[in-house]
Amino acid sequence: MGAGIAIVAARAGFKTICFDTSDDALARAEKQTRGFFDKSVERGKMQAQERDAVIGNLSRSSKLDALSDCDLVIEAVFEDLGVKKKLLSALDEVCAETTIFGSNTSTLSITEIASGSKRPQRVVGMHFCLPAQLMKLVEMSPGVLTSDETFATAWAWTEAAGQKPVKTQDKPGFILNALLVPFNNDAIRAVEAGVASPADIDKAIKVGLGYKMGPLELVDLVGLDTQIRLCEAFYPITLDPRAACPPLLRRMVAAGLLGRKSGRGFYNYQGGAMFGA
Amino acid sequence: MSTRYTIKQSGESRSFPKGDAFLAGASKDDADVIIHLGTPLAAAPDKAAVLIELGTESLGTHTGEKEGEEGGNVLGFARYRNGDDAPSQLIELVCQPRTAESAIAAARAVFEAAGFTVVVCSDQAGRIIDRLVRPKYNVALRFLDEGLATAADMDLTCRLGLGYPDGPIERVTRGGLAHHHDVTQALFETYGTATYAPARRAVVAAARRKK
Numbered sequence A: 001m002g003a004g005i006a007i008v009a010a011r012a013g014f015k016t017i018c019f020d021t022s023d024d025a026l027a028r029a030e031k032q033t034r035g036f037f038d039k040s041v042e043r044g045k046m047q048a049q050e051r052d053a054v055i056g057n058l059s060r061s062s063k064l065d066a067l068s069d070c071d072l073v074i075e076a077v078f079e080d081l082g083v084k085k086k087l088l089s090a091l092d093e094v095c096a097e098t099t100i101f102g103s104n105t106s107t108l109s110i111t112e113i114a115s116g117s118k119r120p121q122r123v124v125g126m127h128f129c130l131p132a133q134l135m136k137l138v139e140m141s142p143g144v145l146t147s148d149e150t151f152a153t154a155w156a157w158t159e160a161a162g163q164k165p166v167k168t169q170d171k172p173g174f175i176l177n178a179l180l181v182p183f184n185n186d187a188i189r190a191v192e193a194g195v196a197s198p199a200d201i202d203k204a205i206k207v208g209l210g211y212k213m214g215p216l217e218l219v220d221l222v223g224l225d226t227q228i229r230l231c232e233a234f235y236p237i238t239l240d241p242r243a244a245c246p247p248l249l250r251r252m253v254a255a256g257l258l259g260r261k262s263g264r265g266f267y268n269y270q271g272g273a274m275f276g277a
Numbered sequence B: 001m002s003t004r005y006t007i008k009q010s011g012e013s014r015s016f017p018k019g020d021a022f023l024a025g026a027s028k029d030d031a032d033v034i035i036h037l038g039t040p041l042a043a044a045p046d047k048a049a050v051l052i053e054l055g056t057e058s059l060g061t062h063t064g065e066k067e068g069e070e071g072g073n074v075l076g077f078a079r080y081r082n083g084d085d086a087p088s089q090l091i092e093l094v095c096q097p098r099t100a101e102s103a104i105a106a107a108r109a110v111f112e113a114a115g116f117t118v119v120v121c122s123d124q125a126g127r128i129i130d131r132l133v134r135p136k137y138n139v140a141l142r143f144l145d146e147g148l149a150t151a152a153d154m155d156l157t158c159r160l161g162l163g164y165p166d167g168p169i170e171r172v173t174r175g176g177l178a179h180h181h182d183v184t185q186a187l188f189e190t191y192g193t194a195t196y197a198p199a200r201r202a203v204v205a206a207a208r209r210k211k
């Protein structure tokens, strides 16, 4: 996810430093980034010269000190409150007073993450969509202590990066996941309740509503284990029964049916082809 | 398999409004599939299938039920339609536990020959789409009340972030908030869970509806 956000920034002309504690992760990201831009050139979406300039905007480091001159740091580290708070607290020591810290968290509270920093007024939620280099949407949310100036500056940066920000609040799931996670759970519950087969539920949603993907195909794609984690992140906070983990989801994960990545979820996948539709 | 059908109609059908090609495609004589659009169900055990258009009610309302053993050659159906929007190409076919496979096949053949996509579901309130999508519209309407985001930003989020052709607020509004009220009210009566209770904005629209 971080690599995708770095592509967005570099492509818009910002000098961008990718920071990761893992050198392997940095090397992987560099390779993927190169591949992405080479494809863009191949497909005629970009000149070779432009590609080289954009790649020239990117550098990598596994040392936090490298971020000392940054005006904006967007974190996309593990989805773990402790890890994120610790990172912000370390960044406090390295970065200027004026540096803005954006968080790409999907499920955590911006205010709680910001409490790791001595400058919570400089912390703002900036939730990109996967893959960030292709998806324009950024859900932006101020924490309780975020200053208007921070929010406005981060908003302007997002627009300058060619993205489309929407303003939302520091609530579980912001807009997108707050609508999506319970909807996908409801589809799982409909399978469990014998309303229809997964294939017919997906077909109904696609043909009836014009969605590109049915909810069960989507859960297979993001992973059934990830869907459980989303439930566990939201339900204890919202107590929304629709966000509670459907029993069928737990049984399927216990049986090793994780979706595409394990070869079977609501559908069977063999050699990348989908069966059961 | 025969794809001929006879229509028995009283009043306007939500699935096939006046002028719909499906109405014109019906046989004048007594075909093997009978389709009731607003007319009361009449037993026809010698037919391949008897179909009855459903609103928010269960198929069992028309057929009666027998402790989970109900079902024969009668199926319910509805062409999915978001309130006042034009009907979609989707037919939700409603079965009971003992509905004959041959009746399902006959119904499917008729609709598919007419160019529709057919899905089969059990006789539960809201069938597939309303059961799944109405709680989402309720939540989006509540989010609007609570100031989570503007209607435009919520819709944009769904279009850009999820690739939907339109967002929940624009869609539920276009279909009619009073219609949303009626559908969710029926679901709420059956399921009793708060997620189906009509959202405040839908209650307002229903209260202001021209009689």
Ligand SMILES: NC(=O)c1ccc[n+]([C@@H]2O[C@H](COP(=O)([O-])OP(=O)(O)OC[C@H]3O[C@@H](n4cnc5c(N)ncnc54)[C@H](O)[C@@H]3O)[C@@H](O)[C@H]2O)c1
Pocket (backbone or CB within 6 Å): A001, A002, A019, A020, A021, A022, A025, A075, A076, A077, A078, A079, A080, A083, A087, A104, A105, A106, A107, A127, A128, A129, A130
């Ligand atoms: N994957 C998605 O679909 C998605 C979508 C939107 C937002 N997000 C958010 O993005 C963040 C990252 O998600 P991901 O899927 O890319 O996770 P990931 O586990 O694939 O990557 C996290 C990276 O962070 C690095 N890292 C961990 N701790 C670090 C630290 N203290 N300092 C520097 N680097 C550190 C890891 O080495 C790893 O490379 C999470 O907050 C997640 O909620 C993910």
